[in-house]
Amino acid sequence: MKRNYKNLLATITTVLLGMVACGQNDNEQVALKPPTQQEVKRVQPQTQQPEPAQVTENTRQTYQWYCAQCHGIEGKGNGINAKFLTVPPRNHTKGDYLETRTDEQLFEAIKFGGLSVGRAPCMPAWGHTLDEDTIHSMVRYIRELCQCEAL
């Protein structure tokens, strides 16, 4: 009985030592082995990155319908209201100012109005009129008009 007990204990000890060693070895092997193509695919984020906003026909029509009243048909800041405003509407075809503004600042100016970004109160907030996708596309359209990007 005693010999059997000793044999059993020795076997368990050997198995346990073997398991720990295998585990360490396995880890080392995973760390050293380059990931397979399947594993690379598995770690890619599930959600797609948002598509950058596009200027569509709807963007241009929206600009003509709302913005052109002050900023003009071609975005030159000469809309029908322009000469009656205390602060002239922004000329969207001039890059020298617009390149100093980030896309986020332009987005906020459209969504929350001129005052929200420390500019003229003549520019109303369009956040309850235009959805965010449309406002993003308007920002892209302004970038198209000024042929400029944020510095």
Next chain:
Amino acid sequence: MKIPAFFILIGLVLLPPVLASAGPLQDKDCGSCHRLGDSEKKNSGPDLHYAGNKFQAKWLKQFLQNPEVIRPAGVSTAPGFLQGSSGNPHPSFAEKEASALSDSLMGLKVSGLTLEPVTTEPLSKGKRAKIKYQFERTFSCISCHQSLNLAGKVRGGISGPSLINAGNRLQADWVVNWLNTPEVYTSKSRMPRYKMDSATQIQFTQFLMTLKKENMNRRAAGGK
């Protein structure tokens, strides 16, 4: 013989409603420029299918006799709007015709619409200054609408209808409803949507109702 008699009978049944619908608005062909019903759409004149909700009868009658320019840049749906074309001047009518037209227009209302009555008690000087500030700076209304400043001078853009005589022209309860639910009246306006609370809408309306042509400082405005 029986068939013509049948058609005459049908004609007699249908004719009275047709005759009843022909009135001063049809006689003057108002529908060629203005939308008078729920379905038709016109581009050259403002929609009038809710004239009875919107206008004050007294002003309407005066306007039809002596039309004044309300939209200096023309109607916002007209093709030449963004070029600053103000369109053709509105025809004027004799007093009797104007009265009949006004009565017909005041009968044009949005079906099933009940407007909450709004008290138009005068604003205190302080409240008026506060709302004027919001009108000009918070909501930027002055960029598109002409109004009167505290000195009675005309100020503001021209793409929206002039508000210098809003207090005589518009019904207060309509103004509140327009600010709240413009989609009841038009599917797409060039005016931004605002989320105003009810108290601000009412104060805004009270402010607009203080804008009257007789308060205009003609000398300051450059008039004679």
